[in-house]
Amino acid sequence: MFEHDDDALNRMIDRLREPVEMDPRLDTRVMTRVASPGFGARAASAWEWLRRPRAVVISPITGLGLAAAIAVLVWFLPTRAPERGEPLASDVTAVQFVVVAPGAESVSLVGDFNDWDARLTPMCAVRDGRLWTVTIPLAAGRHRYAFLVNGARWLADPSAPRAQDDFGAPSSVVTVGG
Amino acid sequence: MRAGDQAAYAVLVARYRARLGRYAVHMLGDRDDAEEALQDAFVRAYRSIARCQDDAKFGAWLFGILVNRCRTAGRRAARRQRMFVRDDASLARAAAAEQPEAPDWDITIRRALDRLAPALREAFLLKHVEELEYEAMAELTGAKVSALKMRVLRAREQLRALLSEVERV
Numbered sequence: 001m002f003e004h005d006d007d008a009l010n011r012m013i014d015r016l017r018e019p020v021e022m023d024p025r026l027d028t029r030v031m032t033r034v035a036s037p038g039f040g041a042r043a044a045s046a047w048e049w050l051r052r053p054r055a056v057v058i059s060p061i062t063g064l065g066l067a068a069a070i071a072v073l074v075w076f077l078p079t080r081a082p083e084r085g086e087p088l089a090s091d092v093t094a095v096q097f098v099v100v101a102p103g104a105e106s107v108s109l110v111g112d113f114n115d116w117d118a119r120l121t122p123m124c125a126v127r128d129g130r131l132w133t134v135t136i137p138l139a140a141g142r143h144r145y146a147f148l149v150n151g152a153r154w155l156a157d158p159s160a161p162r163a164q165d166d167f168g169a170p171s172s173v174v175t176v177g178g
Numbered sequence: 179m180r181a182g183d184q185a186a187y188a189v190l191v192a193r194y195r196a197r198l199g200r201y202a203v204h205m206l207g208d209r210d211d212a213e214e215a216l217q218d219a220f221v222r223a224y225r226s227i228a229r230c231q232d233d234a235k236f237g238a239w240l241f242g243i244l245v246n247r248c249r250t251a252g253r254r255a256a257r258r259q260r261m262f263v264r265d266d267a268s269l270a271r272a273a274a275a276e277q278p279e280a281p282d283w284d285i286t287i288r289r290a291l292d293r294l295a296p297a298l299r300e301a302f303l304l305k306h307v308e309e310l311e312y313e314a315m316a317e318l319t320g321a322k323v324s325a326l327k328m329r330v331l332r333a334r335e336q337l338r339a340l341l342s343e344v345e346r347v
Contacts, residue, residue: 008341009334012287016307022199026213027191030220031184098189100227100236126183130227133186149233158237159193 091140093176097123097147098133099157104149107132111145111171118148140177146170191220194237197308198244204303205248206255207292215251219244241308242318245300252296290340294333297321301329302337 101107109121113136123132132147144163147155156162156170163173198219202212223230223240230239291299304315305326312323319326 006338009338011283012290012337012341013306015283015287016200016204016303019196020200020203022195022203022216023213024195026195026199026217027188030191030217031188033217033221034187034224035184096185096189098186099233100190100230101233102228102231104233126186127224127227130230131183131186131190133189155233158234159190 091177092137093140094135095138095174095176096133096135097145097157098131099123099147099155100130101132101147101149101155102130104129104132106150108148108151109134109136109145110148112143113138113145118151123147138174138176142173142175144171144173146172187224190236194220194240198241201241201303201308202244202248204291204307205296205299206251207288208255211251211255212248215247216244219247222247238314238318245304245318248300249296286341286344290337290344293340294336298329298333298336301326302333305330 097109099107104125107123107125108118109123110116110118114120121134121136123134125132145157146169147157149155154169154171157172160172160174163171195216199212199216202216203209206212206215219240223243230236232239294302300319301315301321304310304318305312310318312326315321315326316323321329
């Protein structure tokens with residue numbers, strides 16, 4: 001009887017461990033709130049204001065002028081920088097690496113793709129030096145990497161699958177494409 | 179605030195969304211409440227990232243914030259339920275009428291989890307679904323290891339009984 005009960009419990013645990021799909025728009029909502037503390041109330045009233053119907057009278061000459069101005073603006077808009085996962089060439093993708101390293105003086109990204117050379121891919125500090133980030137082009141495939149903090153301490157990416165390098169230091173794996 | 183901060187943080191949000199979301203959904207049993215708790219956790223983590231002292235433990239630190247948000251959301255949901263649910267007898271009749279003859283396995287799981295006390299559900303999910311060690315659970319929840327072991331044991335016992343009850347129906 002106990003084995004039978006454990007079987008049901010184990011089936012339940014297996015089911016609960018399966019990935020749960022979350023709404024990807026959640027990221028946008030988080031970043032909107034992050035970008036502007038107290039955003040909620042102000043945004044709601046601004047949205048209400050924008051949605052309020054109102055009559056706008058534009059003369060034909062003004063309309064032509066506006067159309068020309070929009071055309072010029074679109075023409076001169078700068079090209080958008082690649083984001084994570086956006087294809088650059090046929091098999092090259094821009095990948096952004098981020099690590100939380102408070103108090104670090106320098107952080108470098110090292111991996112198969114730069115022959116584990118700490119001088120080649122220094123990371124930039126953002127968020128008062130708490131977050132370190134760099135975006136690099138990577139060819140499709142599996143790449144091993146790690147972060148080198150202050151030129152001495154190896155750190156695997158806590159948010160990525162672990163790998164073990166040939167010398168036993170912690171490292172992580174990123175798979176691009178496929 | 180610089181755009182670089184946000185772009186970098188967006189990468190972390192995307193990476194941790196699924197893992198943390200699973201815990202919130204199972205803990206709260208309501209997808210909207212779970213998304214709200216998760217959203218709050220990410221925003222709070224960003225605003226207080228200076229308090230995260232150990233770079234290797236960012237994920238655990240973030241998880242701790244989510245555990246707290248889920249506790250708050252759970253209490254709020256319980257209050258909400260008490261406000262709208264007053265007639266237990268009618269509710270029981272309505273629930274019985276809604277039940278299909280052979281309850282779906284996911285519904286069975288959800289009902290079983292819902293019947294656990296929040297502290298037991300929390301300990302069970304952290305141990306068996308998130309597969310954390312008791313020491314890590316103690317850090318996240320602020321409870322002692324011995325208390326957590328007891329909660330997991332009691333949760334398992336209760337779930338076994340609840341599941342066998344359903345299978346007998």
